[in-house]
Amino acid sequence: MSALAKNYSRRKISFKKGKGSFLYSTKKKKYLDFVQGIAVNSLGHSNPKLIKAINIQAKKVWHVSNAFIIPEGENLAKKLTKKTFADYVIFQNSGTEAVEAAIKVARKYFYTIGKPYKNRIITIKNSFHGRTMAAIFASGSKKMTEGFGPKITGFDHFKFGDHKTLKKLITKKTAAIMIEDCLGEGGCKLIPDWCLRELRKICNKKKILLIIDSVQSGAGRSGKFFAFEYAKIKPDIAVIAKGLGSGFPIGAVLLNKKTASCMTPGSHGSTFGGNPLAMEVANAVLDEIFKKGFLRSVERSSKYFRNALNKIKEEYPEIIKEIRGIGLLIGLQLYNNQAKFIKNLEDNKLLTIRAAENVVRILPPLNVKKSEIDLAIKIIRKVCKEYK
Numbered sequence: 489m490s491a492l493a494k495n496y497s498r499r500k501i502s503f504k505k506g507k508g509s510f511l512y513s514t515k516k517k518k519y520l521d522f523v524q525g526i527a528v529n530s531l532g533h534s535n536p537k538l539i540k541a542i543n544i545q546a547k548k549v550w551h552v553s554n555a556f557i558i559p560e561g562e563n564l565a566k567k568l569t570k571k572t573f574a575d576y577v578i579f580q581n582s583g584t585e586a587v588e589a590a591i592k593v594a595r596k597y598f599y600t601i602g603k604p605y606k607n608r609i610i611t612i613k614n615s616f617h618g619r620t621m622a623a624i625f626a627s628g629s630k631k632m633t634e635g636f637g638p639k640i641t642g643f644d645h646f647k648f649g650d651h652k653t654l655k656k657l658i659t660k661k662t663a664a665i666m667i668e669d670c671l672g673e674g675g676c677k678l679i680p681d682w683c684l685r686e687l688r689k690i691c692n693k694k695k696i697l698l699i700i701d702s703v704q705s706g707a708g709r710s711g712k713f714f715a716f717e718y719a720k721i722k723p724d725i726a727v728i729a730k731g732l733g734s735g736f737p738i739g740a741v742l743l744n745k746k747t748a749s750c751m752t753p754g755s756h757g758s759t760f761g762g763n764p765l766a767m768e769v770a771n772a773v774l775d776e777i778f779k780k781g782f783l784r785s786v787e788r789s790s791k792y793f794r795n796a797l798n799k800i801k802e803e804y805p806e807i808i809k810e811i812r813g814i815g816l817l818i819g820l821q822l823y824n825n826q827a828k829f830i831k832n833l834e835d836n837k838l839l840t841i842r843a844a845e846n847v848v849r850i851l852p853p854l855n856v857k858k859s860e861i862d863l864a865i866k867i868i869r870k871v872c873k874e875y876k
Protein backbone atom coordinates (compact mmCIF):
# COMPACT_ATOMS: atom_id res chain seq x y z
CA MET A 489 0.00 0.00 0.00
CA SER A 490 1.40 3.37 -1.01
CA ALA A 491 1.69 6.03 1.67
CA LEU A 492 1.43 8.71 -1.00
CA ALA A 493 -1.81 10.67 -1.13
CA LYS A 494 -3.91 9.75 -4.11
CA ASN A 495 -3.81 13.05 -6.00
CA TYR A 496 -2.39 11.26 -9.05
CA SER A 497 -3.69 8.32 -10.97
CA ARG A 498 -0.32 6.75 -11.72
CA ARG A 499 0.52 4.30 -14.48
CA LYS A 500 1.70 0.92 -13.17
CA ILE A 501 5.25 1.37 -14.31
CA SER A 502 8.42 2.68 -12.68
CA PHE A 503 11.96 3.24 -13.79
CA LYS A 504 15.43 2.36 -12.62
CA LYS A 505 17.45 4.54 -14.94
CA GLY A 506 17.34 6.75 -17.98
CA LYS A 507 19.76 7.56 -20.76
CA GLY A 508 19.07 10.18 -23.43
CA SER A 509 15.67 9.46 -24.98
CA PHE A 510 15.27 6.11 -23.21
CA LEU A 511 14.00 4.92 -19.84
CA TYR A 512 14.67 1.48 -18.35
CA SER A 513 11.91 0.05 -16.18
CA THR A 514 12.27 -1.85 -12.93
CA LYS A 515 10.95 -4.81 -14.93
CA LYS A 516 13.94 -4.53 -17.27
CA LYS A 517 12.03 -3.13 -20.21
CA LYS A 518 13.35 -0.33 -22.42
CA TYR A 519 11.02 2.53 -23.33
CA LEU A 520 11.40 5.39 -25.76
CA ASP A 521 10.51 8.25 -23.46
CA PHE A 522 8.65 10.95 -25.36
CA VAL A 523 7.16 12.37 -22.20
CA GLN A 524 10.50 13.45 -20.68
CA GLY A 525 8.88 14.48 -17.42
CA ILE A 526 6.28 16.47 -19.44
CA ALA A 527 8.62 18.70 -21.44
CA VAL A 528 11.11 18.91 -18.60
CA ASN A 529 14.22 16.92 -19.54
CA SER A 530 15.13 19.13 -22.46
CA LEU A 531 18.52 17.46 -22.88
CA GLY A 532 17.31 13.92 -22.15
CA HIS A 533 18.07 11.65 -19.22
CA SER A 534 21.51 11.49 -17.58
CA ASN A 535 23.05 14.09 -19.83
CA PRO A 536 26.84 13.92 -19.19
CA LYS A 537 27.28 17.72 -19.39
CA LEU A 538 24.57 18.26 -16.78
CA ILE A 539 25.92 15.49 -14.56
CA LYS A 540 29.30 17.19 -14.71
CA ALA A 541 27.85 20.65 -13.95
CA ILE A 542 25.82 19.46 -10.95
CA ASN A 543 28.74 17.47 -9.54
CA ILE A 544 31.17 20.35 -9.82
CA GLN A 545 28.74 22.72 -8.12
CA ALA A 546 27.74 20.14 -5.49
CA LYS A 547 31.34 20.06 -4.30
CA LYS A 548 31.46 23.86 -4.06
CA VAL A 549 28.25 25.20 -2.54
CA TRP A 550 24.63 24.03 -2.86
CA HIS A 551 22.69 26.77 -1.25
CA VAL A 552 23.14 30.25 0.08
CA SER A 553 20.46 32.76 0.94
CA ASN A 554 19.34 35.44 -1.48
CA ALA A 555 20.51 37.80 1.24
CA PHE A 556 23.90 37.41 -0.51
CA ILE A 557 25.06 37.93 -4.07
CA ILE A 558 24.89 34.63 -5.97
CA PRO A 559 27.34 34.80 -8.92
CA GLU A 560 25.87 31.67 -10.56
CA GLY A 561 22.46 33.37 -10.67
CA GLU A 562 23.94 36.65 -11.92
CA ASN A 563 25.51 34.67 -14.74
CA LEU A 564 22.27 32.85 -15.62
CA ALA A 565 20.25 36.07 -15.57
CA LYS A 566 22.83 37.70 -17.90
CA LYS A 567 22.53 34.79 -20.35
CA LEU A 568 18.74 35.03 -20.36
CA THR A 569 18.62 38.80 -20.79
CA LYS A 570 21.28 38.76 -23.49
CA LYS A 571 19.28 36.32 -25.62
CA THR A 572 15.70 37.47 -24.98
CA PHE A 573 13.47 40.55 -24.73
CA ALA A 574 14.02 40.67 -20.97
CA ASP A 575 16.06 43.14 -18.95
CA TYR A 576 15.65 41.48 -15.55
CA VAL A 577 14.93 38.02 -14.12
CA ILE A 578 13.45 36.61 -10.91
CA PHE A 579 14.27 32.96 -10.18
CA GLN A 580 11.78 30.57 -8.61
CA ASN A 581 11.54 26.81 -8.14
CA SER A 582 8.68 25.83 -10.40
CA GLY A 583 6.38 27.01 -13.16
CA THR A 584 3.39 27.83 -11.02
CA GLU A 585 5.49 29.78 -8.56
CA ALA A 586 6.90 31.81 -11.43
CA VAL A 587 3.36 32.42 -12.75
CA GLU A 588 2.37 33.57 -9.27
CA ALA A 589 5.33 35.97 -9.23
CA ALA A 590 4.37 37.29 -12.68
CA ILE A 591 0.86 38.07 -11.40
CA LYS A 592 2.38 39.85 -8.41
CA VAL A 593 4.67 41.94 -10.62
CA ALA A 594 1.77 42.98 -12.89
CA ARG A 595 -0.31 44.17 -9.95
CA LYS A 596 2.59 45.81 -8.16
CA TYR A 597 3.56 47.66 -11.32
CA PHE A 598 0.21 49.45 -11.54
CA TYR A 599 0.16 50.03 -7.79
CA THR A 600 3.57 51.66 -8.03
CA ILE A 601 2.56 54.00 -10.85
CA GLY A 602 -0.44 55.18 -8.85
CA LYS A 603 -3.13 52.99 -10.45
CA PRO A 604 -3.84 50.38 -7.75
CA TYR A 605 -7.33 49.81 -9.19
CA LYS A 606 -5.72 48.17 -12.22
CA ASN A 607 -5.37 44.69 -10.76
CA ARG A 608 -7.49 42.33 -12.85
CA ILE A 609 -5.93 39.84 -15.23
CA ILE A 610 -7.61 38.41 -18.31
CA THR A 611 -6.83 34.78 -19.17
CA ILE A 612 -8.07 32.05 -21.50
CA LYS A 613 -10.81 29.87 -20.00
CA ASN A 614 -9.47 26.40 -19.19
CA SER A 615 -5.87 27.34 -19.82
CA PHE A 616 -3.23 25.97 -17.46
CA HIS A 617 -0.93 28.02 -15.28
CA GLY A 618 -0.16 25.56 -12.51
CA ARG A 619 -1.66 24.54 -9.19
CA THR A 620 -1.15 27.32 -6.68
CA MET A 621 -4.32 29.08 -5.52
CA ALA A 622 -3.92 32.06 -7.83
CA ALA A 623 -2.90 29.85 -10.76
CA ILE A 624 -5.93 27.55 -10.52
CA PHE A 625 -8.34 30.46 -10.36
CA ALA A 626 -6.42 32.14 -13.21
CA SER A 627 -7.19 29.08 -15.32
CA GLY A 628 -10.94 29.39 -14.74
CA SER A 629 -11.22 25.62 -14.83
CA LYS A 630 -14.09 24.16 -12.82
CA LYS A 631 -12.27 20.86 -12.46
CA MET A 632 -9.15 22.40 -10.96
CA THR A 633 -10.87 24.87 -8.65
CA GLU A 634 -13.73 22.74 -7.33
CA GLY A 635 -13.49 22.39 -3.56
CA PHE A 636 -10.75 24.97 -3.19
CA GLY A 637 -12.86 28.03 -2.44
CA PRO A 638 -13.17 30.76 -1.49
CA LYS A 639 -12.43 31.91 -4.98
CA ILE A 640 -9.34 34.01 -5.59
CA THR A 641 -10.79 36.96 -7.44
CA GLY A 642 -9.17 39.23 -9.98
CA PHE A 643 -9.34 37.03 -13.08
CA ASP A 644 -11.60 37.41 -16.11
CA HIS A 645 -11.85 34.70 -18.74
CA PHE A 646 -12.49 34.49 -22.45
CA LYS A 647 -12.82 31.43 -24.64
CA PHE A 648 -9.84 30.54 -26.83
CA GLY A 649 -10.20 32.58 -30.03
CA ASP A 650 -13.16 34.68 -28.83
CA HIS A 651 -11.67 38.10 -29.44
CA LYS A 652 -14.98 39.92 -29.15
CA THR A 653 -15.39 38.83 -25.53
CA LEU A 654 -11.74 39.53 -24.84
CA LYS A 655 -12.11 43.13 -26.00
CA LYS A 656 -15.28 43.56 -23.92
CA LEU A 657 -13.52 42.26 -20.81
CA ILE A 658 -10.91 45.01 -20.87
CA THR A 659 -11.92 47.73 -18.44
CA LYS A 660 -10.08 50.42 -16.54
CA LYS A 661 -9.46 47.78 -13.85
CA THR A 662 -7.52 45.51 -16.21
CA ALA A 663 -3.81 45.18 -15.52
CA ALA A 664 -2.81 42.46 -17.96
CA ILE A 665 -3.67 39.72 -20.40
CA MET A 666 -1.95 36.45 -19.49
CA ILE A 667 -1.84 33.64 -22.04
CA GLU A 668 0.10 30.53 -22.94
CA ASP A 669 1.50 30.95 -26.46
CA CYS A 670 0.84 27.26 -26.98
CA LEU A 671 -1.69 25.68 -24.64
CA GLY A 672 0.15 22.52 -23.64
CA GLU A 673 -2.24 20.86 -21.19
CA GLY A 674 -5.09 22.42 -23.17
CA GLY A 675 -4.35 20.19 -26.16
CA CYS A 676 -1.17 21.61 -27.77
CA LYS A 677 -3.27 24.47 -29.16
CA LEU A 678 -1.03 27.08 -30.72
CA ILE A 679 -2.01 30.74 -30.71
CA PRO A 680 -1.39 31.87 -34.29
CA ASP A 681 1.25 34.56 -34.90
CA TRP A 682 -1.29 37.06 -36.21
CA CYS A 683 -3.28 36.62 -33.03
CA LEU A 684 -0.27 37.18 -30.78
CA ARG A 685 0.51 40.34 -32.75
CA GLU A 686 -3.09 41.47 -32.33
CA LEU A 687 -2.88 40.84 -28.57
CA ARG A 688 0.30 42.90 -28.37
CA LYS A 689 -1.43 45.74 -30.23
CA ILE A 690 -4.46 45.60 -27.91
CA CYS A 691 -2.20 45.70 -24.85
CA ASN A 692 -0.30 48.69 -26.25
CA LYS A 693 -3.50 50.54 -27.10
CA LYS A 694 -5.11 49.90 -23.72
CA LYS A 695 -1.82 50.44 -21.86
CA ILE A 696 -2.00 47.06 -20.13
CA LEU A 697 0.65 44.35 -19.81
CA LEU A 698 1.08 41.22 -21.87
CA ILE A 699 2.20 38.21 -19.82
CA ILE A 700 3.14 35.06 -21.72
CA ASP A 701 3.29 31.78 -19.85
CA SER A 702 5.95 29.81 -21.70
CA VAL A 703 6.47 27.25 -18.95
CA GLN A 704 5.82 24.36 -21.35
CA SER A 705 6.64 25.88 -24.74
CA GLY A 706 9.72 27.85 -23.65
CA ALA A 707 13.43 27.18 -23.21
CA GLY A 708 13.86 26.03 -26.79
CA ARG A 709 11.02 23.51 -27.17
CA SER A 710 9.42 25.47 -30.00
CA GLY A 711 12.62 25.71 -32.04
CA LYS A 712 13.17 29.25 -30.83
CA PHE A 713 13.93 30.06 -27.21
CA PHE A 714 10.35 31.34 -26.89
CA ALA A 715 7.52 30.24 -29.19
CA PHE A 716 6.25 33.84 -29.36
CA GLU A 717 9.48 34.86 -31.13
CA TYR A 718 7.96 33.42 -34.33
CA ALA A 719 5.37 36.21 -34.15
CA LYS A 720 8.15 38.77 -33.65
CA ILE A 721 6.52 40.23 -30.56
CA LYS A 722 7.81 41.03 -27.10
CA PRO A 723 5.70 40.50 -23.99
CA ASP A 724 6.20 42.63 -20.89
CA ILE A 725 6.58 39.54 -18.72
CA ALA A 726 7.32 35.93 -19.69
CA VAL A 727 7.48 32.85 -17.53
CA ILE A 728 9.64 29.77 -18.07
CA ALA A 729 10.40 26.67 -15.99
CA LYS A 730 10.33 22.98 -17.03
CA GLY A 731 13.03 22.73 -19.74
CA LEU A 732 15.24 25.42 -18.21
CA GLY A 733 16.56 22.97 -15.60
CA SER A 734 16.23 19.83 -17.74
CA GLY A 735 15.00 17.98 -14.65
CA PHE A 736 16.31 20.21 -11.89
CA PRO A 737 13.45 22.24 -10.36
CA ILE A 738 13.61 25.86 -11.46
CA GLY A 739 11.31 28.60 -12.68
CA ALA A 740 12.01 32.10 -13.91
CA VAL A 741 10.09 35.30 -14.53
CA LEU A 742 11.53 37.46 -17.27
CA LEU A 743 10.72 41.14 -17.08
CA ASN A 744 11.20 44.21 -19.23
CA LYS A 745 12.63 47.36 -17.65
CA LYS A 746 9.21 48.91 -17.18
CA THR A 747 7.67 46.10 -15.15
CA ALA A 748 10.88 45.30 -13.24
CA SER A 749 10.97 48.86 -11.91
CA CYS A 750 8.36 48.01 -9.26
CA MET A 751 10.35 45.17 -7.72
CA THR A 752 12.03 46.82 -4.77
CA PRO A 753 13.82 45.04 -1.89
CA GLY A 754 11.35 42.98 0.11
CA SER A 755 8.62 43.00 -2.56
CA HIS A 756 9.12 39.33 -3.42
CA GLY A 757 11.36 36.48 -2.34
CA SER A 758 12.00 32.77 -2.15
CA THR A 759 14.23 30.67 0.10
CA PHE A 760 15.32 28.24 -2.60
CA GLY A 761 14.68 30.23 -5.79
CA GLY A 762 17.98 31.01 -7.48
CA ASN A 763 20.23 28.82 -5.37
CA PRO A 764 23.71 28.02 -6.76
CA LEU A 765 22.96 24.36 -7.51
CA ALA A 766 19.87 25.14 -9.60
CA MET A 767 21.63 28.05 -11.27
CA GLU A 768 24.61 25.98 -12.37
CA VAL A 769 22.44 23.22 -13.84
CA ALA A 770 20.43 25.83 -15.76
CA ASN A 771 23.65 27.55 -16.88
CA ALA A 772 24.80 24.25 -18.37
CA VAL A 773 21.39 23.74 -20.02
CA LEU A 774 21.48 27.19 -21.60
CA ASP A 775 25.07 26.69 -22.78
CA GLU A 776 23.71 23.79 -24.87
CA ILE A 777 20.47 25.41 -26.01
CA PHE A 778 22.24 28.62 -27.05
CA LYS A 779 25.01 26.74 -28.86
CA LYS A 780 25.12 27.66 -32.54
CA GLY A 781 22.78 25.45 -34.52
CA PHE A 782 21.03 23.84 -31.53
CA LEU A 783 17.65 25.55 -31.96
CA ARG A 784 17.88 25.09 -35.73
CA SER A 785 18.24 21.35 -35.09
CA VAL A 786 15.09 21.41 -32.91
CA GLU A 787 13.24 22.99 -35.84
CA ARG A 788 14.62 20.37 -38.21
CA SER A 789 13.62 17.49 -35.93
CA SER A 790 10.16 18.99 -35.54
CA LYS A 791 9.70 19.31 -39.30
CA TYR A 792 10.88 15.76 -39.89
CA PHE A 793 8.63 14.37 -37.14
CA ARG A 794 5.59 16.38 -38.25
CA ASN A 795 5.97 15.40 -41.92
CA ALA A 796 6.01 11.74 -40.91
CA LEU A 797 3.02 12.21 -38.57
CA ASN A 798 1.07 13.96 -41.31
CA LYS A 799 1.69 10.97 -43.56
CA ILE A 800 0.28 8.66 -40.87
CA LYS A 801 -2.70 11.01 -40.56
CA GLU A 802 -3.33 10.64 -44.30
CA GLU A 803 -3.10 6.86 -43.97
CA TYR A 804 -5.48 6.79 -40.98
CA PRO A 805 -7.83 9.76 -41.43
CA GLU A 806 -10.50 8.00 -39.37
CA ILE A 807 -8.20 7.89 -36.32
CA ILE A 808 -6.10 11.07 -36.42
CA LYS A 809 -7.87 14.39 -36.68
CA GLU A 810 -5.04 16.90 -36.46
CA ILE A 811 -1.32 17.29 -35.81
CA ARG A 812 -0.94 20.22 -33.43
CA GLY A 813 1.54 22.25 -31.45
CA ILE A 814 4.89 23.80 -32.24
CA GLY A 815 8.45 22.51 -32.44
CA LEU A 816 8.86 19.43 -30.30
CA LEU A 817 5.66 20.14 -28.39
CA ILE A 818 3.59 17.86 -30.58
CA GLY A 819 -0.08 17.00 -30.26
CA LEU A 820 -1.72 14.13 -32.05
CA GLN A 821 -5.41 14.88 -31.85
CA LEU A 822 -7.58 11.79 -32.18
CA TYR A 823 -11.28 11.54 -32.97
CA ASN A 824 -11.83 9.35 -29.92
CA ASN A 825 -10.63 9.31 -26.35
CA GLN A 826 -6.87 8.91 -26.41
CA ALA A 827 -6.38 6.72 -23.29
CA LYS A 828 -6.40 3.41 -25.18
CA PHE A 829 -4.10 4.76 -27.89
CA ILE A 830 -1.59 5.95 -25.27
CA LYS A 831 -1.74 2.53 -23.55
CA ASN A 832 -1.15 0.79 -26.88
CA LEU A 833 1.86 3.02 -27.52
CA GLU A 834 3.15 2.17 -24.06
CA ASP A 835 2.67 -1.55 -24.69
CA ASN A 836 4.84 -1.01 -27.78
CA LYS A 837 7.46 0.76 -25.63
CA LEU A 838 6.72 4.36 -26.56
CA LEU A 839 5.79 6.71 -23.72
CA THR A 840 3.52 9.66 -24.47
CA ILE A 841 1.04 11.64 -22.36
CA ARG A 842 -2.47 12.98 -22.67
CA ALA A 843 -3.62 16.56 -23.11
CA ALA A 844 -7.15 17.98 -23.40
CA GLU A 845 -9.32 17.52 -26.50
CA ASN A 846 -8.33 13.86 -27.16
CA VAL A 847 -4.72 14.83 -27.71
CA VAL A 848 -1.75 12.49 -27.36
CA ARG A 849 1.17 14.74 -26.38
CA ILE A 850 4.58 13.82 -27.76
CA LEU A 851 7.52 15.49 -26.05
CA PRO A 852 10.92 14.15 -27.07
CA PRO A 853 14.09 15.65 -25.65
CA LEU A 854 15.29 18.59 -27.74
CA ASN A 855 18.42 16.67 -28.76
CA VAL A 856 16.40 13.69 -30.02
CA LYS A 857 18.07 11.64 -32.76
CA LYS A 858 16.55 11.02 -36.20
CA SER A 859 16.70 7.26 -35.55
CA GLU A 860 14.63 7.76 -32.37
CA ILE A 861 11.99 9.75 -34.25
CA ASP A 862 11.93 6.93 -36.85
CA LEU A 863 11.38 4.40 -34.07
CA ALA A 864 8.49 6.46 -32.64
CA ILE A 865 6.94 6.78 -36.09
CA LYS A 866 7.17 3.04 -36.61
CA ILE A 867 5.39 2.41 -33.29
CA ILE A 868 2.69 5.04 -33.91
CA ARG A 869 2.00 3.57 -37.38
CA LYS A 870 1.78 0.05 -35.89
CA VAL A 871 -0.63 1.22 -33.19
CA CYS A 872 -2.80 2.96 -35.82
CA LYS A 873 -2.81 -0.20 -37.93
CA GLU A 874 -3.93 -2.37 -35.00
CA TYR A 875 -6.31 0.24 -33.51
CA LYS A 876 -9.95 -0.72 -33.36
Ligand SMILES: Cc1ncc(COP(=O)(O)O)c(C=O)c1O
Nearest residue numbers: 582583584616617618672703704
Ligand atom coordinates in the same frame (compact mmCIF):
# COMPACT_ATOMS: atom_id res chain seq x y z
C1 LIG B 1 1.82 26.56 -19.26
C2 LIG B 1 2.12 26.07 -17.88
N1 LIG B 1 2.18 26.96 -16.87
C3 LIG B 1 2.45 26.57 -15.62
C4 LIG B 1 2.69 25.26 -15.32
C5 LIG B 1 2.99 24.85 -13.90
O1 LIG B 1 4.32 24.48 -13.79
P1 LIG B 1 4.79 23.60 -12.52
O2 LIG B 1 4.12 22.29 -12.64
O3 LIG B 1 6.28 23.54 -12.67
O4 LIG B 1 4.38 24.33 -11.32
C6 LIG B 1 2.64 24.29 -16.32
C7 LIG B 1 2.86 22.87 -16.03
O5 LIG B 1 2.53 21.99 -16.77
C8 LIG B 1 2.36 24.71 -17.65
O6 LIG B 1 2.29 23.84 -18.66
